[in-house]
Amino acid sequence: MSWWETAVGYEVYLRSFADGDGDGVGDFAGLIGKLGHIASIGVDAVWVTPFYPSPQADFGYDVADYRGVDPVYGSLDDFDAFVSEAHRLGLKVVLDIVPNHSSSEHPFFKAALRDGPGSTYWDRYVWRDAAPGGGPPNNWLSIFGGPAWTYMPEHGKYYMHLFLPAQPDFNWASPEVREEFVDILRFWAARGADGFRVDVAHSLLEHPDYPDNPLSAKLRPGAAPRHFGHLEHLYDLDQPGVPEIFREWRRAVGPDVYLVGEVYLGEPEKVRKYVTGGALHQSFFFGLNALEWDPPEIVRRIRRAVEVVPAGWGWVQGSHDEHRAVTRHGGGPKGVQRSLALWTAMMGLPGTPFLYQGEELGLENGAVAAENVLDPVGLREPSEGRDPCRTPMPWTISGETHGFTDGASPWLLSRRRPDHETVEFQEAAADSPLKSMRALLAARRETVSGRVGPVRWLDAPEGVVAYARDGVAHLANLTDEPVEVEVEVEAAGAWAPAYATNGGRLGGGAVRQVDGAVRLGERSGVILMKAP
Ligand code: NOJ
Secondary structure (H helix, E strand, C coil), X not given: CCHHHCCCEEEECHXXXXXXXXXXXXXXXXXXXXXXXXXXXXXXXXXECCCCCXXXXXXCCCCXXXXXXXXXXXXXXXXXXXXXXXXXXXXXXXXXXXXXXXXXXXHHHHHHHHHCCCCCCHHHECEECCCCCCCCXXXXXXXXXXXXXXXXXXXXXXXXXXXCCCCCXXXXXXXXXXXXXXXXXXXXXXXXXXXXXXXXXXXXXXXXXXXXXXXCCCCCCCCCCCCHHHECCCCXXXXXXXXXXXXXXXXXXXXXXXXXXXXXXXXXXXXXXXXXXXXXXXXXXXXXXXXXXXXXXXXXXXXXXXXXXXXXXXXXXXXXXXXXXXXXXXXXXXXXXXXXXXXHHHCCCCCCCEEECCHXXXXXXXXXXXXXXXXXXXXXXXXXXXXXXXXXXXXXXXXXXXXXXXXXXXCCXXXXXXXXXXXXXXXXXXXXXHHHHHHHHXXXXXXXXXXXXXXXXXXXXCCEEEEEECCEEEEEECCCCCEEEECCCECCECEEEEEEHHHHCCCCCCEEEECCEEEECCCEEXXXXXXX
């Protein structure tokens, strides 16, 4: 069995985790100091967001040197120290690789601009002529707003960027680009990386003819497309040939290096080819990101995902790109309970669950005043801004920044959090989201040997996730009403609870077993183990 098949991951948004040198930006020194916290939750792997030298136009997802460490985060020596401390604590290390685009400050792009068409580095990016009547080559739009094309008058050509103009897309039809990334992966694997999270993995190639995308049926007839969602992405995303790139990577880095992709395509059927046949091991499960709390629909989407690609998911509730899960789930104690019940459901499925930093605390969005917004997406469209999920981790109760930095000012200013959202408070409390998460992960680990074989869905009321995998069953009532779930009592014996959310003390949410049925309070979950 490969390590990720039984692992739980933890995403560290490095800028906001812990600041070791007092400059207000999280860094490797700070992270090393807090690895004990991560290990104490009971996770097995740390995914760390991009730390490479970067102008930080998209906070590190604009890479200027794929083999270095930005001084704001430390040095290569600090990286090495991080890897060895993580490994000492039994944590695998997953790095974030950004292959779709570089920074416009990357030496390849600068050389292409300097030397022009036909020069050595020109073809490593996507260049096109203006449309016959003038203007951008086609109607493609950037995910971050505006056209996906920027004109360079000195060369009379447009270059493509799915994100900011400062993030030019690589041309993945170029063999040199392919070789470069294989080399980058080998570089970090040799320095101890156990896996890679692949940024926008579904968009590396474009249709070779660069045709207009059709307009979305959602767009008013006659209206001009202004937003990424106004187009059907037939030609800029999900092109044939992309999974083959990941097969190449797998061959290059060997069987022990884990590859999990940000394959943001919605339908599990579309994701399947990226996570089967020797391509990526998994994709994150984005099926719930854009969904209001809707238990029956959540259950349907999870079931469908498992049915379509049984072991192909990195189960997530949030990341540094979405509003925090507890906030999206309704906020307050209810949001925390819903999130924990959902985690109880996700923790027994094949695949690898990933917590986003702060989810172990049940954190809600941080509050960032309009004048402090920094995210390029938020500056354009406040409601879509990603700063609220990126505010610094609250470690201590006291202190202006809850112990995130000793320096004067954190890179992202936000309102102080209530005491109960801090690590210090939750460590001291008898019951807290942190303690519940630890108990859930401990129970998951204890039941790992029984959790083999495929998922067998159990009959359950609407809005309840209920399945057994051989000797272990996970039941999670996502609804706001108590329910009863039948669990067959087989000759081998009855089921005994190995875990119940908050020790079964969630509101009216006690978990009780009565004659082969389990009674679950509202917003609660349980792991059952077959008695020997
Ligand atoms: C996805 C990353 O998670 C996000 O933060 C970034 O802005 C885009 N990809 C572009 O790299």
